[in-house]
Structures are given as C-alpha cells and as structure tokens.
Amino acid sequence: MEALSGVMKKATSIGLFNGIDVSCNGPSLSHLIYADDVMFVGEWSPSNIINLRRMMRCFYLASGLKINLAKCSIFGIGVEDQEIQDTVLLLGCKQAVLAGGQNISFWLDIWADSLPLYLKFPALFKIESVKECLVADRIHMDDNDIVLNWAWARLLAGVEEQNQFQQLVTLIGCPNMSAGYDVWRWPDSVFEWNNWVPKKVGLVAWRADMERLPTKQALAARNVQIQDKLCVFCGEYVETSEHIFVSCHFAQVTWLNLATWWGLPPIIAFGLKDLLTVHGSNSGSEKKRKAIHAVVLVAIWNIWKTRNDALFRNLTPN
Incomplete structure (x- = not known):
C-alpha cells in the first residue's frame, strides 16, 4: 500500500490527479489508506476519474493487487445524481441487492464478489451437492443472526478446501439482506454487435464478456480434468477470459501494437468492457x-x- 501511496503522490504532483486542498496554504488531500482499504478524494471531473482508473490498472499490472469494483462505492458532493450514475457506468461497478435470496443462485450468479463463487472457490463447488442452489438455501437470518447451511458431498479435506472455506465464510459472513424481492442493479450495458465482422467473431467476444469461454479455469470449475490452469501464453497466471484478453503480456503487446497502428494513445484496459467500448x-x-x-x-x-x-x-504464439 506504500507503493500505491507513492503512485498517488506522484500523480498529484504532475497534475494527473487533482485532490482537494485542505486549506489555502495546506497540503492537497488525494487519498486515505487504512489497512487494505483505500478512499480516493478529489475533484469531480471526467479526467480525474479516467486517470484514476488508469492508475489502478497500472498498479494492478505492477503489483498483482486488483481493485474489486463490485465492492466500490462512489460519493459525489454537490453533484447531480445523473453524473454519479454516469460515473458508475464508466467504472463498470455492479451490485446485487439481496432480500430473501430466493432468486439469486449461490454459486452461479455474481452477487458477493466480482466473480461467481463457483469460479472463485472451485474446490468447494466441486464437492457441492446441489450446484444450482439459491442464496436462500445457504444463508438465512435467525433473530438477526446469520445461519449458514452447507450440503457438501463429503467432509472438507485438504488444505485447499479448508482455505477456500475460510475465505468463503469471511466473504459472505455479513450479507446485506432485507425484506422484499431480490433485485440486480448494474449499469445499462448491452453487448454491441458489429455487422462488419462474421457472427462467429462477435460470439467469441460476447462469450468472453460473460466469462463463458471454456478457459482452463472455467473447465476446472466444471470438474473437467485438465493438466494445469496456467495461461498458455505466459504460463504464470490462472487462465481466465480477462487474463487472456486483458492482463496477459501477450494481450497487452497486441493492444499496444494495434493502438500504434491506429495512431491512438496506448490502450489501458481495466477489463474486457474497456476493450469492447x-x-x-x-x-x-x-x-x-x-x-x-x-x-x-x-x-x-x-x-x-x-x-x-x-x-x-x-x-x-505469434
């Protein structure tokens, strides 16, 4: 986190990010860090937001620490609601609002994290008895206490399963549940097709956008036996759609070459949505x-x- 603080100080000093002046002659406040939580403070402007997103992307590529947009909150002071919604759309934040959990799949839907739980905890999903269970099947409230109900095919065994179980309990230990119906809230975003390319070309991008390509990680989560889960190109990270098309060095060189060919600034993608838009x-x-x-x-x-x-x-690969 000290490295992130250094990045923000440098960005503020060269004008990439405009913080808030504490007083006339005081320092400029750009961020606050406590443990592994960060709050960024600055002027409400498109350039500030875009540059912050780019810096977080570069920080992720350099350190491996990735921001979880699904857990991010945006606050605007003296800003119209529409401007806040536009910023949420720009950043790609999304959130599931849980009521009774009767309409949200526990493992298959995105609700507690930016990834479905079956991808985040493949070892646990493998021993889940009812893979299409709902949130309400696994979590319910009893006199304001959270009760977790599991249906494993066998007892947990091995370090990997134990570690994933502890991470899962920590992740869902305090769900925001209320009375009413389950609803999904995310920016209005629809995949944009292009009739200048064959359908089979668009289908690959569409499936990648939904994390539905048969990557090694996706196959392992479906209990398909594979030799390893590492990326074919770099051999260093788990192969997911986002890694193949965004994070992998092979993909980054591809996008850099394309941007040079177009005569455009270098493409700094935070996710597949950035490439598709x-x-x-x-x-x-x-x-x-x-x-x-x-x-x-x-x-x-x-x-x-x-x-x-x-x-x-x-x-x-060439």
Missing part, C-alpha cells in the same frame, strides 16, 4: 468508430484462436 471514446466519424470496434472484435477472436492453436496444435 474503446471505440466509443474516439472523436472520429461513426464509420471510423465502427471500424475500430470491428478490429477489436477480430483481435479478440484471433487471440482466442492463437490460444487454441498453441494448446491443441502445439504452435508457437
């Missing part, structure tokens, strides 16, 4: 934006094809 920030004509979008979709398809060629045909 990068054309929207271009000031060119509608045809140019559509062309950039088409190239992004084709690039995603080619990265996936290259991954498959390396995995199944032993070809060297």
Whole structure:
C-alpha cells in the first residue's frame, strides 16, 4: 500500500490527479489508506476519474493487487445524481441487492464478489451437492443472526478446501439482506454487435464478456480434468477470459501494437468492457468508430484462436 501511496503522490504532483486542498496554504488531500482499504478524494471531473482508473490498472499490472469494483462505492458532493450514475457506468461497478435470496443462485450468479463463487472457490463447488442452489438455501437470518447451511458431498479435506472455506465464510459472513424481492442493479450495458465482422467473431467476444469461454479455469470449475490452469501464453497466471484478453503480456503487446497502428494513445484496459467500448471514446466519424470496434472484435477472436492453436496444435504464439 506504500507503493500505491507513492503512485498517488506522484500523480498529484504532475497534475494527473487533482485532490482537494485542505486549506489555502495546506497540503492537497488525494487519498486515505487504512489497512487494505483505500478512499480516493478529489475533484469531480471526467479526467480525474479516467486517470484514476488508469492508475489502478497500472498498479494492478505492477503489483498483482486488483481493485474489486463490485465492492466500490462512489460519493459525489454537490453533484447531480445523473453524473454519479454516469460515473458508475464508466467504472463498470455492479451490485446485487439481496432480500430473501430466493432468486439469486449461490454459486452461479455474481452477487458477493466480482466473480461467481463457483469460479472463485472451485474446490468447494466441486464437492457441492446441489450446484444450482439459491442464496436462500445457504444463508438465512435467525433473530438477526446469520445461519449458514452447507450440503457438501463429503467432509472438507485438504488444505485447499479448508482455505477456500475460510475465505468463503469471511466473504459472505455479513450479507446485506432485507425484506422484499431480490433485485440486480448494474449499469445499462448491452453487448454491441458489429455487422462488419462474421457472427462467429462477435460470439467469441460476447462469450468472453460473460466469462463463458471454456478457459482452463472455467473447465476446472466444471470438474473437467485438465493438466494445469496456467495461461498458455505466459504460463504464470490462472487462465481466465480477462487474463487472456486483458492482463496477459501477450494481450497487452497486441493492444499496444494495434493502438500504434491506429495512431491512438496506448490502450489501458481495466477489463474486457474497456476493450469492447474503446471505440466509443474516439472523436472520429461513426464509420471510423465502427471500424475500430470491428478490429477489436477480430483481435479478440484471433487471440482466442492463437490460444487454441498453441494448446491443441502445439504452435508457437505469434
């Protein structure tokens, strides 16, 4: 966290992030850190928000510490509600509001974390007896006390299962439950198709956006036997859609080369949504934006094809 503090101080000093002046002659306040929690404070402006997002992306790539947008809260003082909603849309925050938990799948839906629990805790999902159980089947309130009900196919065994169980209990130990119906709240975001590319090309990006591609991590979560879960390109991190197309060095070089070819600034993606919407920030004509979008979709398809060629045909990624 000291490194993050250093990044923010540097960003403030060179004008990438504008904090709040405590007094006329006092220091500028840009962030507060307590343990592993961080609060950023600054002027409400699009440049501040975009630069903060870029800095968090670079910090993640350098340190491996990733911000959990699903747990982020945004507060605007003296700002219209619409502006706050626009910022939520820009950052891609999303949140499930639990009532009785009757309509949200415990393992398969995104509700407690930015990933479905079956992907976050694959060892536990493997021994779950009812894999389509609801939140209400596993959590209920008893006189304001949280009661957790489990249905394991066998007793927990091994260090991995024990560790994942402790992490799961910590994660869901204090769910925000209330009376009423379960609802999902997230920014209005619909996958944008492009008729300049074949359907099969768009389908790969669409499935990747929903984390529905058969990556090694996804296959392991479905109890498919695989040799390992490491990325085919780098061999260092678990293979997920976000890693293949965003975080992996192979993907980063691809996007850097494409940006150079386009004559655009380097693409700093925080997730797949950033790649799929990068054309929207271009000031060119509608045809140019559509062309950039088409190239992004084709690039995603080619990265996936290259991954498959390396995995199944032993070809060297190029």
